[in-house]
Ligand SMILES: Nc1nc2c(ncn2[C@@H]2O[C@H](COP(=O)(O)OP(=O)(O)OP(=O)(O)O)[C@@H](O)[C@H]2O)c(=O)[nH]1
Ligand SMILES: O=P(O)(O)OC[C@H]1O[C@H](OP(=O)(O)OP(=O)(O)O)[C@H](O)[C@@H]1O
């Protein structure tokens with residue numbers, strides 16, 4: 001796997017496979033029962049101004065549906081002592097000793113153990129840490145550690161699941177460095193060139209270049225290498241597990257994530273979110289899921305004449321359609337379906353929970369001729385899959401072909417996806433996020449708690465704002481009087 005000089009990531013990847021090894025064979029696949037995911041740690045090293053930051057930004061952008069944090073080795077510069085400050089031109093910022101590696105190790109270790117950390121803030125103009133400022137970094141799915149010397153210390157390397165060395169031509173790097181340091185870091189051209197010749201280049205040859213051999217991927221041309229960055233992101237996604245599920249079951253569709261959608265998920269998952277906001281953002285997400293689900297229905301071609309007298313060749317919506325909600329949480333999805341499909345018929349199924357394993361079907365009222373319709377089955381949570389299996393079995397008993405069922409979820413647990421998809425391989429599942437798994441109480445984690453209770457307001461005994469009986473002014477006075 002160690003390759004001294006592959007020209008492309010393709011070579012590095014191929015080398016890893018031919019040798020029967022993978023970049024991070026030790027990376028533990030997340031266990032689902034109550035276990036936290038172990039963050040995936042990526043190290044990005046390379047010479048000064050090689051484009052490390054650009055590569056990291058591109059990876060973060062492409063992994064938009066995961067929580068990713070970037071930690072810069074620069075944050076761990078020790079900062080100069082007064083005597084070093086007096087002679088700053090002689091200070092070697094490119095030597096491993098310029099960094100507080102013990103502190104870096106501690107922070108990375110905590111993040112890997114899913115704990116939040118306070119990262120120091122370094123001021124390049126003053127060559128000092130801002131002692132009163134820290135950046136709080138929370139545990140995430142992916143941690144990217146970037147810096148010229150992040151592969152130098154073996155203990156730091158050991159915490160990494162994937163190591164990328166950004167390999168950019170030295171002339172290009174020097175040109176970029178001159179531009180950046182004069183424009184952004186308040187230095188003059190002569191000073192930059194002097195520092196480069198005296199410290200930066202020798203340190204690159206002595207300390208940085210020798211760490212290239214530890215890289216799993218050597219990335220030529222930095223951020224310009226889109227093909228390589230796509231492959232890196234695919235690999236990370238595969239290691240994070242979700243990719244696999246969609247590969248195993250081609251009928252599972254996760255709506256395209258954006259920061260907007262992640263933002264709404266953040267709100268509905270936050271235990272501090274009020275009922276009003278929970279309903280508002282859950283409704284917005286549900287609407288997107290419903291629209292996406294409708295996109296999987298069959299269509300027929302339809303031509304219309306536009307006001308310009310031209311022909312537009314379009315499609316006609318599927319007519320033989322109905323919704324079925326699983327009571328009670330599934331009912332929260334009915335409005336979105338009605339808003340999209342005027343006058344749609346909606347049936348209901350009630351499944352009663354007896355203990356945690358078995359569920360009992362106790363009520364159903366379905367549209368007539370359901371066997372001739374495509375069915376949008378609605379339930380915001382897919383946990384173990386027990387409720388879904390019972391509802392789907394009922395629909396099939398009523399004559400609905402399995403391939404005519406589209407199951408709409410807000411969040412799904414991998415266990416539920418396995419259960420439903422193995423049993424009903426022709427049905428489609430449309431969801432907005434696949435979570436880590438189930439805990440010991442069969443609740444989805446990280447999840448959003450009990451959806452029905454949060455949506456319908458049955459989860460607290462706080463005052464009922466909307467329906468509080470108005471108190472007459474006179475009575476109010478007497479209440480406040482001691
Ligand atoms: N003069 C001076 N140089 C510093 C100081 N702190 C860091 N450096 C330089 O900063 C460089 C490390 O940052 P780079 O790797 O170039 O920065 P980067 O933005 O991560 O680089 P790319 O993203 O790869 O473009 C080292 O080569 C140091 O010489 C400082 O306080 N004074
Ligand atoms: O996949 P499963 O493990 O079966 O779990 C999912 C079910 O749990 C929730 O309903 P719940 O029983 O909490 O009732 P509610 O809709 O009345 O809140 C949810 O709406 C699903 O119907």
Ligand SMILES: O=c1cc[nH]c(=O)[nH]1
Nearest residue numbers: 383443444449450451
């Ligand atoms: O996590 C879960 C599991 C089932 N039902 C919910 O509402 N939440």
